[in-house]
Every structure is written in structure tokens, then in C-alpha cells.
């Protein structure tokens with residue numbers, strides 16, 4: 001039976017969802033190779049994000065990257081009401097103050113209730129640090145109870161993530177903001193392996209080692225901030241940051257194709273093999289991002305040129321998760337190949 005949105009699709013949708021490439025997870029499930037991000041970056045309201053979700057669904061998006069901390073799952077659930085569940089890929093995430101053994105299942109159930117769903121396609125541990133910071137806080141905000149990554153503690157959370165699969169509440173579980181040393185420990189101890197790792201990925205932050213590691217371990221790399229997050233909160237801006245959309249290589253390719261540089265970033269991401277989740281609340285922007293994925297691919301030469309402009313420029317540094325005085329954000333990312341000591 002056709003739903004309201006499916007009927008609207010035949011009138012207004014620009015892209016047939018069946019044309020969108022898919023990534024196969026280790027279970028055989030298929031994830032659309034582009035999703036719409038839903039973080040309003042502390043300045044786009046829940047109702048505006050929900051309107052973008054509804055509009056994006058109407059133009060052909062079927063994958064939505066949600067999280068309880070974005071504070072808009074209730075509104076998004078309403079926006080998605082018309083689409084057949086099996087056509088959708090919905091990800092949500094466990095926030096950092098819900099890592100406790102008694103908090104994981106209720107938190108997931110709350111996301112399901114807000115999103116008006118019986119199950120999630122993918123549920124991620126949002127950050128590997130059980131440190132709460134309030135939405136909208138500034139870069140100097142720290143939790144009094146902040147803790148480093150402690151593997152035995154993370155595994156207690158992960159066991160409950162596995163329980164969610166056993167209960168049929170989620171189809172896949174995964175990680176976000178992890179590093180190779182942390183993933184190595186998790187992969188060794190998990191009964192149900194992570195099916196995806198969400199990580200920052202854009203032309204100025206390509207993370208080639210982690211990207212390959214994730215793929216070689218049967219996880220799908222989901223790329224956040226694929227456009228370089230031009231609207232990110234103040235706390236996530238430093239003077240050293242660069243914008244991939246200003247890069248002369250990206251700008252030149254965009255001019256040749258007659259598209260915004262953002263679209264080139266999205267095309268590159270899908271062609272490289274990650275799943276970008278660009279956010280936009282502007283119909284022409286989210287539509288052009290989707291069009292970019294189903295149109296003529298970038299040339300091999302363009303792909304090589306973009307691969308060569310990596311600047312190792314991490315935008316989401318995570319300062320608010322630091323757990324002791326005098327640390328620098330690099331400590332969160334295990335840069336020397338070992339988990340930073342507590």
C-alpha cells in the first residue's frame with residue numbers, strides 16, 4: 001500500500017531512492033551510501049531540522065543520522081511518519097551520560113519512542129568517554145566526573161549494546177569517535193562486533209589509516225562533517241582550521257561541474273567508500289548533495305587530486321571530553337598508537 005510520502009514521492013521527489021548506492025554490512029543489510037545529518041549545531045531548531053528531514057525524505061533520502069543529544073528525535077519521528085519502515089535506515093546514538101549498565105537499554109527505548117520506531121538499523125556509542133557536557137556549552141566546559149577511556153568500563157556498556165540486538169531493538173551496533181587502539185580492544189572482546197564506525201571524514205581530514213582499518217575489519221566507515229561543517233558550534237572552531245570547500249582543488253572541480261564545492265566533497269566521499277551524512281536545512285542544498293551521488297562520478301584524476309589535499313585537519317577535537325587539567329585535545333585521539341594513559 002502506498003503511504004502519503006510515497007505518493008508524494010511520485011509527484012515531488014527528485015531522486016528515486018532505489019538509484020542511491022548502498023553499502024553492505026557484515027549482516028548483509030544494506031545502508032544507503034548517503035544519509036542526512038540531523039545535528040542542528042546548537043543554532044538550527046528541532047522543528048527546522050525535522051522540516052529538513054521531511055523535505056529530504058520527499059526528495060529521496062532514506063538514511064537519517066540521529067542522536068538523542070541532538071534534542072530533536074521526537075520532532076524527527078513525526079517528520080518520518082509517512083515512510084514505510086523497511087525503506088528507511090535510521091541510526092541513533094547513546095549519549096555520554098548514559099554509558100551506565102542500567103542506562104543503555106532505557107536510553108535506546110527513549111530514542112525509539114521519540115522516533116516512533118520499533119527498532120533502529122544502527123545504534124552507536126556516540127563517544128568512548130562517559131563524560132557529560134550540556135548541549136550548547138563552550139570549549140572550556142569540563143565535567144567534574146570526567147573519565148578517560150577505560151576498556152573494562154566501555155565493555156560493560158558494550159555488553160548492554162549487545163543486549164539491544166538480542167532484544168530486537170536494534171539491528172546493528174557500532175562505534176563513533178574511536179581510534180585504532182580502542183577498536184582493537186573492542187574487536188577482541190565483543191560478542192557482537194561493531195558494524196560501523198562513525199568518524200570525521202572530509203577532504204582535509206581523510207584519516208587514511210583508520211579508514212582502512214575500519215574497512216578491513218568489516219565495519220562501514222560513516223563520515224561526519226563531510227563538507228567541513230561550516231556551521232559548527234563556536235566550541236569546535238580554532239584558528240588553524242581549514243575549510244575543504246575553500247580548497248582550490250575542490251573549487252576548480254566544482255566550477256567545472258557547475259556545482260557547489262560541498263557537492264564535490266559529498267561525491268568524493270561516496271566514491272572513496274565512506275558513507276557521508278551531510279547536514280542541511282536548505283532544500284536546494286540537500287537535494288544537490290543527493291544529486292551529486294547519483295550523477296556522473298568524479299574522474300580518477302579528480303579523485304587522485306582530492307586524495308592529495310589531506311591536511312590532517314581535525315575539526316571536532318572534543319576538548320570538552322578531556323578528563324584532567326593541562327591536557328591537550330590530541331590526548332583523546334591516541335596519536336602515538338596507544339591509548340592515552342589515565
Ligand SMILES: NC(=O)c1ccc[n+]([C@@H]2O[C@H](COP(=O)([O-])OP(=O)(O)OC[C@H]3O[C@@H](n4cnc5c(N)ncnc54)[C@H](OP(=O)(O)O)[C@@H]3O)[C@@H](O)[C@H]2O)c1
Nearest residue numbers: 037038039224225226227228229231262278279280281285
Ligand atoms: N558522531 C559524531 O560525534 C558526530 C559529530 C559531528 C557530526 N555528526 C553528524 O554528522 C552530520 C554532519 O556534520 P555537520 O552537520 O557538522 O557538518 P557538514 O555536514 O559537513 O556541514 C553542514 C553544513 O554544510 C552546509 N551545506 C550542506 N550542503 C551544502 C551545499 N550543497 N551547499 C552549500 N552548503 C551546504 C549546511 O548549511 P545549510 O543548512 O545552509 O545547507 C551546514 O551548515 C551531523 O549533522 C551529525 O548528524 C556526528
